Amino acid sequence: MTTLFVERSLDEVRFWSRIMKEHALFLRLGFTVDQTQLAQEADRYYRMFEEIEEKSQQLSVDTDSEQMARFNMEAYHATAHIWSFKRKVLDLILTCKIITNNYPLLVDHTSREAAYFMNRLEQLNKGTLDPVPDAIINENVFFLRVMADHAKFIGHLLDPSERDLVAQAADFSYQFDQLLFQAVDLESMRPQSQTVPMLGQFLDTNRVSVRSLRDFKKTAHELIEACRIRSIIHPLLADHTFREAERFLLIIDMFEASLVPEERGKAK
Ligand SMILES: [Fe+2]
Ligand SMILES: [Fe+2]
Structure with missing residues (x-):
């Protein structure tokens, strides 16, 4: 049970943290040169998920289940943050405050994937394997x-x-x-x-x-x-x-x- 929990958790975190990192990159590339603050924010998320991804690669299936649950929470919080960043960008686009080179549907799509990842982490920590x-x-x-x-x-x-x-x-x-x-x-x-x-x-x-x-x-x-x-x-x-x-x-x-x-x- 414990090993299965760690195995499933590592699999989800490794897959989705890379995805979240790449979303940060895609958002970053879509901002125009004058949108420096948004670009910097996207860069921060890139580094944040790069770290989570690296950390998940260092963990093995022998990881203690409590440590794994804590790491899942860490990934959860980071994802909750990138989710709200994506929703903020979507709001800026839909209220015509910014023009970016990413489609609104793409921004919404990446936020749905973040919400999915958060939900998976929550389920895992609750024991739904x-x-x-x-x-x-x-x-x-x-x-x-x-x-x-x-x-x-x-x-x-x-x-x-x-x-x-x-x-x-x-x-x-x-x-x-x-x-x-x-x-x-x-x-x-x-x-x-x-x-x-x-x-x-x-x-x-x-x-x-x-x-x-x-x-x-x-x-x-x-x-x-x-x-x-x-x-x-x-x-x-x-x-x-x-x-x-x-x-x-x-x-x-x-x-x-x-x-x-x-x-x-x-x-x-
Ligand atoms: Fe994606
Ligand atoms: Fe996708």
Whole structure:
């Protein structure tokens, strides 16, 4: 139990602290030269999460569970701060006090990811380690929206002259909006919708689409790195969205494994 708690905690903190660090960088890069204070604030968050990330790499699975719980709280507080910074930036954009090179939806998106991370840390410290039935639909609603947003960001940050790639991104955007609505429908049909065959089918459908979006992101990342396409996408942003898709796939697999195997077979 203790080892599982430390293992899960380290996995979440390592993954999400890097993500938070990169969000700070993306926000930083979006500010204009005169927005020095906001840029400095973003830099501070970058260093803060870099430290948390380094510290999490130094900890091992043998870490004492109390020490782990304290470290989770430390990560929680840092994330609560970056969350309010992101919401402040969103407010400045939406009230037209600043113009930045980041879309409002991207800023909102990164704040949703921060809120998700905080929620995970809270759950871990409360002892919720294994997937609960409600989590299957909730996590899919969260991640499908994240994927739908990514498709939109990629589509809007590619150069308009990249007609074919822009069209492909628009297709993914549509496909994930549909999957998201489907997940929201299942959400309101709860608890009756939470049968093993129904959830199994739901996970299978989502997995197929996430895999193809992940491959699209991987290709986009490689093309950007090799300077073969025109866009204003930072290579790290392409890789960042790729890693988030991989994360979603891992979560889908974990949920799949939690469904009763014999019943799962019948659903096919
Ligand atoms: Fe992100
Ligand atoms: Fe994201």
